[in-house]
Structure formats: C-alpha cells, structure tokens
Amino acid sequence: MKITADVGRCVGAGQCVLTEPALFDQSEDDGTVIVLVDEPEGVLLDHAREAVRVCPSQAISLSG
Amino acid sequence: MTEAVRIRPEQFPLTRECPFSPPEEYRGLRDEAPIAKVRLVDDKWAWAITRHEDVRAVLSDPRFSADRTHPDFPMLTRGGRLRQEGDEKPLISMDAPEHGPARRAVLGEFTVRRMEALRPRIQEIVDERIDAMLAGPRPADLVRELSLPVPSLVICELLGVPYTDHEFFQAHTTTMISRMSSAEDRQKAFEAVQSYLRDLIVVKEGDAGEEDLLGRQILKGREDGTYRREALVAMAFLLLLAGHETTANMISLGTIALLENPDQLALVKADPSKTLSAVEELLRYFTIVDAATARRATEDVELGGVTIRAGEGVLALGFAANRDPEAFENPDDLDVERGARHHVAFGFGAHQCLGQNLARMELQIVVDTLFRRVPELALAQPVEELLFKDEAAIYGVHSLPVTW
Ligand code: SF4
Numbered sequence: 155m156k157i158t159a160d161v162g163r164c165v166g167a168g169q170c171v172l173t174e175p176a177l178f179d180q181s182e183d184d185g186t187v188i189v190l191v192d193e194p195e196g197v198l199l200d201h202a203r204e205a206v207r208v209c210p211s212q213a214i215s216l217s218g
Numbered sequence: 219m220t221e222a223v224r225i226r227p228e229q230f231p232l233t234r235e236c237p238f239s240p241p242e243e244y245r246g247l248r249d250e251a252p253i254a255k256v257r258l259v260d261d262k263w264a265w266a267i268t269r270h271e272d273v274r275a276v277l278s279d280p281r282f283s284a285d286r287t288h289p290d291f292p293m294l295t296r297g298g299r300l301r302q303e304g305d306e307k308p309l310i311s312m313d314a315p316e317h318g319p320a321r322r323a324v325l326g327e328f329t330v331r332r333m334e335a336l337r338p339r340i341q342e343i344v345d346e347r348i349d350a351m352l353a354g355p356r357p358a359d360l361v362r363e364l365s366l367p368v369p370s371l372v373i374c375e376l377l378g379v380p381y382t383d384h385e386f387f388q389a390h391t392t393t394m395i396s397r398m399s400s401a402e403d404r405q406k407a408f409e410a411v412q413s414y415l416r417d418l419i420v421v422k423e424g425d426a427g428e429e430d431l432l433g434r435q436i437l438k439g440r441e442d443g444t445y446r447r448e449a450l451v452a453m454a455f456l457l458l459l460a461g462h463e464t465t466a467n468m469i470s471l472g473t474i475a476l477l478e479n480p481d482q483l484a485l486v487k488a489d490p491s492k493t494l495s496a497v498e499e500l501l502r503y504f505t506i507v508d509a510a511t512a513r514r515a516t517e518d519v520e521l522g523g524v525t526i527r528a529g530e531g532v533l534a535l536g537f538a539a540n541r542d543p544e545a546f547e548n549p550d551d552l553d554v555e556r557g558a559r560h561h562v563a564f565g566f567g568a569h570q571c572l573g574q575n576l577a578r579m580e581l582q583i584v585v586d587t588l589f590r591r592v593p594e595l596a597l598a599q600p601v602e603e604l605l606f607k608d609e610a611a612i613y614g615v616h617s618l619p620v621t622w
C-alpha cells in the first residue's frame with residue numbers, strides 16, 4: 155500500500171502528524187503535509203489508515 | 219419536505235437544557251429528519267444537518283461557501299453583521315481560491331512541531347497560574363485563576379500583543395460573542411478591538427522582528443511583496459478572539475466533566491498517557507462552537523436524498539454530529555478511552571480550526587498539571603447552580619468555584 159498526498163488539498167491541520175509522526179511531517183513554510191515513508195507496513199499501515207480517516211480535507215490516500 | 223420544521227418558539231440556534239447534553243431536538247432531527255428546514259432568528263430558514271457523515275460531507279464540499287459577509291449567509295444572531303468600512307474578510311469567511319494562500323501564509327506558525335516547541339513555555343505558564351491559585355483563598359474561581367489567563371497569556375505571547383491589555387479585549391470579546399448584547403454594543407466592541415490591533419500593528423511595522431507572529435508576518439509579507447496591513451489586522455483579530463474564549467471554556471468545562479465522572483478522572487490520573495485521548499473526548503463531548511460552521515450553498519447540491527438549492531443556508535451542527543451513535547458508540551457517555559479523533563469539534567474541511575494543535579496542547583498540559591498538583595480538587599458549588607453560557611456563540615461557564 156502506498157500513501158499519496160495531495161498538497162493542493164491539504165489544509166495543514168496536522169492531524170496526520172498527530173496520528174503518526176513517523177509517517178508524516180508538515181512543511182515549516184506553509185504547514186502542508188510531507189510524507190516521510192510512503193510504503194508503510196505493519197502497525198504503521200494501520201496508523202496510515204487512521205490518518206486517512208481523520209484528515210479533514212481528504213488530502214491523503216492509500217492505494218495499491 | 220417543503221414546510222420548515224417548527225422547533226421551539228425561540229428558534230435556532232437552540233440552547234442546551236443540560237450543560238452536558240445537546241439541545242434535545244438534535245436527537246429527533248438526526249433520527250427523523252437529518253437534513254431538515256429550520257427557522258433562524260431573523261425568520262429566514264436554513265437546512266439543519268445533524269448526522270456525522272453529512273456534516274463532514276458539507277464541510278469538505280467547496281460548493282458550500284463560508285462567506286459570512288454574503289447577505290444570504292444564515293444568521294444566528296439578530297442585528298446584522300459586524301463590519302467596519304474598508305475591513306478585510308477574515309480567513310473564516312474566505313472561499314477558494316482566496317482562502318488557501320491566505321491560510322498557508324500563517325499556517326507555518328501552527329504546525330504540530332511549532333506547537334511542540336511552545337510546550338515548555340505553556341507548562342511554565344500553567345504552573346505559575348496554579349501556584350498563584352494555591353497561594354490564594356479557597357474557594358477559588360478556576361475561570362479567573364486558570365481557564366482564562368492560560369490561553370490568554372499564550373495567545374498574547376504568540377501574537378506579540380501586550381498581556382497588560384487583556385482586560386480590555388477580554389471584555390470586548392465577551393460582548394461580541396454574546397447573543398444577549400445589542401447589535402450596537404457588539405459593533406462598538408468589534409470596532410474598538412479592530413482599532414486597538416491596527417494601532418499595535420502600525421507600531422510593529424516600525425520595528426518588526428522575528429520574536430512574535432505579527433512581526434514575522436510583517437517581515438514575511440514585505441519580503442514576498444504581499445504585506446497588507448488590513449489583512450493582518452483581520453488575521454490578528456481572528457486569532458485573538460479564537461485564542462481567548464474557546465480554550466478557556468474547554469478548560470473549565472473539561473474540569474467539571476472530569477470531576478463529575480470520577481471513574482473517568484481516575485483513569486486519567488492513573489495513566490497520564492491517557493490525557494491525549496481524554497482531551498479529544500472532552501472536545502467531542504462539549505463541542506462548544508456547535509453552530510459556528512454555517513454555510514451557504516453556491517450550487518444545487520444533492521445530500522441524503524434532499525436537494526439543497528443554490529443560495530440556501532446550511533447549519534452543519536457539530537454537536538449533533540459528535541453525538542451521532544453511527545459515529546460514536548454510546549455517544550452520550552464520557553469515555554476518555556474512546557478513540558474520538560474523528561470528532562468535528564474543530565470543524566472539518568478547509569476551514570478546520572487553525573489553532574487546534576495549540577488548543578490540544580494547552581488542554582493536555584492543564585489536565586495533566588491540574589490533577590497532578592491538586593489531586594483533591596473539588597467543585598465548591600453544585601453543577602446545577604453554576605451559570606452556563608447559554609447565551610453565547612461559544613459555550614462555557616461564567617465562573618467555576620473550586621476548592622482543594
Ligand atoms: S491531516 Fe490532512 S489536511 Fe491535515 S496536514 Fe495532514 S494531510 Fe494536510
């Protein structure tokens with residue numbers, strides 16, 4: 155499963171970073187999402203799913 | 219459905235009968251008419267949206283405009299919109315494509331990492347306020363000693379607004395958000411705070427530095443050629459207003475709820491790592507800005523079998539959504555171990571609260587520190603006798619006598 159982030163949609167609420175700081179970060183400049191690990195496995199994959207669920211702008215998705 | 223639903227004679231917005239529960243009509247609406255026409259204070263009507271799924275759908279759909287300055291935008295207070303000649307739209311009133319860049323200009327200030335860097339200073343502020351409270355007489359008013367000063371000190375320091383002026387803008391912001399204030403008083407309070415901030419920003423323009431948010435925004439705006447004083451006034455106004463009443467009320471209400479649910483408080487005390495999820499649950503449980511997420515449809519939108527027409531007003535009721543049993547099992551129970559992260563207490567979609575991670579951190583630090591340092595904390599007045607802010611756009615409690 156691969157994480158994709160649509161920076162154009164991201165509203166920088168940081169819900170993803172709160173869910174899993176090992177997978178996501180926010181740009182210092184404009185607060186938008188940065189994906190740190192794009193193919194998470196195991197428990198990180200569960201956390202990625204949770205991040206997709208709580209993201210308020212549907213900016214992150216999992217596919218594959 | 220063509221006829222508007224008659225709710226209570228006093229009409230929307232509804233007030234809570236019990237401080238811990240949504241207006242009882244919310245349940246009925248959610249069960250029977252989750253997308254229902256309701257009457258507003260000005261006798262116009264709007265669609266009330268009460269299901270979690272629908273609320274999230276509305277708030278993340280760009281066909282619903284957040285522009286509060288539009289004449290068709292659903293009004294929840296009598297007596298017109300707060301406007302001053304030449305003033306700028308605040309972030310909360312902007313739609314795409316204007317909204318994204320404006321939000322991003324200030325978003326870097328509120329990232330999770332930036333907020334984490336503030337943690338030691340917030341901890342210091344909380345400890346100082348608790349020291350002061352413990353040194354004073356019992357009972358103490360928690361609102362005055364802790365709930366208000368903590369977020370107020372934090373937002374003042376972050377923005378670069380002198381805390382010595384807090385009584386001035388605190389009094390005015392209270393007037394502004396109260397539904398009991400006359401339209402004239404609200405307008406006056408609004409203008410007083412606007413011109414206070416404008417004067418402050420004019421001074422800062424003279425020696426803008428990196429040490430506070432307003433200074434950084436001036437420098438950044440000058441660098442990329444986008445600096446506009448009035449835009450910064452509008453931003454400062456929004457952050458100051460939002461930074462004052464919201465977190466303060468959550469601190470007081472959260473304390474009451476934990477004291478009234480000793481089993482839940484015991485869980486948090488036994489394991490401080492639970493504070494994180496406890497804070498999310500408290501945010502969900504109270505949803506203090508329930509009706510702040512009104513919108514206006516800009517196109518016809520199909521939602522749950524109903525056609526919302528272009529121009530019609532919509533109230534995405536966060537409190538109803540946060541008590542939706544489809545989204546939260548036994549939604550009326552306070553359960554600090556529930557994974558409540560998907561609540562909509564901070565809104566949802568493009569406008570989701572900018573300061574949410576600051577609010578989260580303040581709440582976590584307060585909950586941890588207060589019950590660790592004052593383990594015998596107790597209410598000094600029964601809950602039934604407390605005066606709750608039924609008349610305010612942001613729910614809360616006026617004072618909270620506590621003892622230990
Ligand atoms: S949760 Fe969504 S909107 Fe928020 S920073 Fe992450 S990707 Fe962006």
